[in-house]
Amino acid sequence: xxxxxxNRVGARDFDGVTPPPRILLWGAVGLxxxxxxxxxxxxxxxxxxPSMSELLGVAxxxxxxxxxxxVVVAAALRNYLPRHxxxxxxxxxxxxxxxxxxxxxxxxxNTLPPGQRETVKHYLPFMTIFDPPLPPSDSSLPTPAxxxxxxxxxxxxxxxxxxxxxxxxxxxxxxxxxxxxxxxEVLPTSPPTAEPTAAFTATPAPTQxxxxxxxxSEQINRPLFAQLGGITPVKQGWNNCGPAxxxxxxxxxxxTQTQDYALKFLKPxxxxxxxxxxxxxxxxxxxxxxxxxYRVGGDMELIKRLLxxxxxxxxxxxxxxxxxxxxxxYQTVVGFDDSQRxxxxxxxxxxxxxxxNGMPKSYDDFDSFWENFNRTFIVLYxxxxxxxxxxxxxxxxxxxxxxxxxAETARTEARANPRNAFAWFNLGSSLTKLGQxxxxxxxxxxxxxxxxxxxxxxxxxxxxxxxxxxxxxxDVLSLVEANLNxxxxxxxxxxxxxxxxxxxxxxxxxxxxAFKQALVHNPRYAxxxxxxxxxxx
Numbered sequence: 001x002x003x004x005x006x007n008r009v010g011a012r013d014f015d016g017v018t019p020p021p022r023i024l025l026w027g028a029v030g031l032x033x034x035x036x037x038x039x040x041x042x043x044x045x046x047x048x049x050p051s052m053s054e055l056l057g058v059a060x061x062x063x064x065x066x067x068x069x070x071v072v073v074a075a076a077l078r079n080y081l082p083r084h085x086x087x088x089x090x091x092x093x094x095x096x097x098x099x100x101x102x103x104x105x106x107x108x109x110n111t112l113p114p115g116q117r118e119t120v121k122h123y124l125p126f127m128t129i130f131d132p133p134l135p136p137s138d139s140s141l142p143t144p145a146x147x148x149x150x151x152x153x154x155x156x157x158x159x160x161x162x163x164x165x166x167x168x169x170x171x172x173x174x175x176x177x178x179x180x181x182x183x184x185e186v187l188p189t190s191p192p193t194a195e196p197t198a199a200f201t202a203t204p205a206p207t208q209x210x211x212x213x214x215x216x217s218e219q220i221n222r223p224l225f226a227q228l229g230g231i232t233p234v235k236q237g238w239n240n241c242g243p244a245x246x247x248x249x250x251x252x253x254x255x256t257q258t259q260d261y262a263l264k265f266l267k268p269x270x271x272x273x274x275x276x277x278x279x280x281x282x283x284x285x286x287x288x289x290x291x292x293x294y295r296v297g298g299d300m301e302l303i304k305r306l307l308x309x310x311x312x313x314x315x316x317x318x319x320x321x322x323x324x325x326x327x328x329x330y331q332t333v334v335g336f337d338d339s340q341r342x343x344x345x346x347x348x349x350x351x352x353x354x355x356x357n358g359m360p361k362s363y364d365d366f367d368s369f370w371e372n373f374n375r376t377f378i379v380l381y382x383x384x385x386x387x388x389x390x391x392x393x394x395x396x397x398x399x400x401x402x403x404x405x406x407a408e409t410a411r412t413e414a415r416a417n418p419r420n421a422f423a424w425f426n427l428g429s430s431l432t433k434l435g436q437x438x439x440x441x442x443x444x445x446x447x448x449x450x451x452x453x454x455x456x457x458x459x460x461x462x463x464x465x466x467x468x469x470x471x472x473x474x475d476v477l478s479l480v481e482a483n484l485n486x487x488x489x490x491x492x493x494x495x496x497x498x499x500x501x502x503x504x505x506x507x508x509x510x511x512x513x514a515f516k517q518a519l520v521h522n523p524r525y526a527x528x529x530x531x532x533x534x535x536x537x
Contacts, residue, residue: 150442227335236348242275244348271490297406318372429462440466464497
């Protein structure tokens, strides 16, 4: 016994060093195993090249599973671990979670882009309470200073004849290209790329309904009901209604690519809240064998004629989902029924309605929300159907005439309700495209005085162009600031117009930074690239 005690003492005091506690040894082993497991899982995940949102989704799921799993394993092996190991592990995790949770909430609120916040809220709905504040639902764009508004009165806007002036800025794509050449429309904001054409499977042409070529929408022979079949529904990803809807419409012609394919072309920055109609048109014309065009100032009769002739149509519209504020949205129109006075739409967010026939929208609701975007529509067609499309469009086949018609409609609606901010805004948008910038600025002044929703300039940029062209730079910068403070920091047009003003004021260094920031969000944005190239070196 004495010898054993001497041996134990000698072992403990060997070289004067006391062996470390067993818990440190177990901790080191556990940490080593965690590093191995973490490195292996991380390698597998990164090899798949996931997006940041996908990584966040994995982290949100894996973190609690790993925490609970480690406690369960420690509890199961407690007889083989030092005393109080389970208690120490639990306390350690609690402290770590408190620290990490505080840091994560701060990051969620102040650093994460909106798309990544949505991913977190998908898995952790309670994180909604930590969302950064948005303007109240009744907030409007900043109003112009009384001494800076246009001298053109509302009566002049509503009653003076509309003159025709050639636009001073490069317009969006023009009318349908001749079928013989099948040349796609080229956009100033989306130059052609070397990307390969997507997989496309031709389908037999649907039977066409006879159309009488007319310019008067009342003189038409069409059925009272029409329904498009053969469109594959697409459930949009977050903030992805444009790519989702153009994918749906193309599926009618045998398109087999997903919305992610369209996303890469249309939204280089996933956080971009806006896809312009001409960008959707460019995608169709450059990436498929189908042709497309867009116009403003449509009417419901025109949409019915297009559908009756088996031509898929997208509309840009305002919407207010349950529990949501007003926002912009694309929908694919798939049918109508005059007897019930309803359109049927495929909504990439809400679904396709009963039996997949489309979600019903009354004519009144359809037109009321469509007005929010100047009744913009996009039609897709085969090259050989160009003459048919021109006949159906009538006067609107000419792009300039479509803006004139839209301006007249807006004036009529503003006369009927001078408090209709959308009517005034639509008038300003149409006058801008007609090159009548003084009148357009006056119309936008009136829209802002009545109260234009703060999200409007996240989708439509007519006010920036009109105010810039009449030298009202402070108004441009005021709207830029409103955008940058409310989600527009991911929209390339915000920085483009900021850069235009800075360049006009001679601040080329800051203008260069602004144009480069626009190109960071959309490298395909040719207007920003041209403006940057034009700056003195």
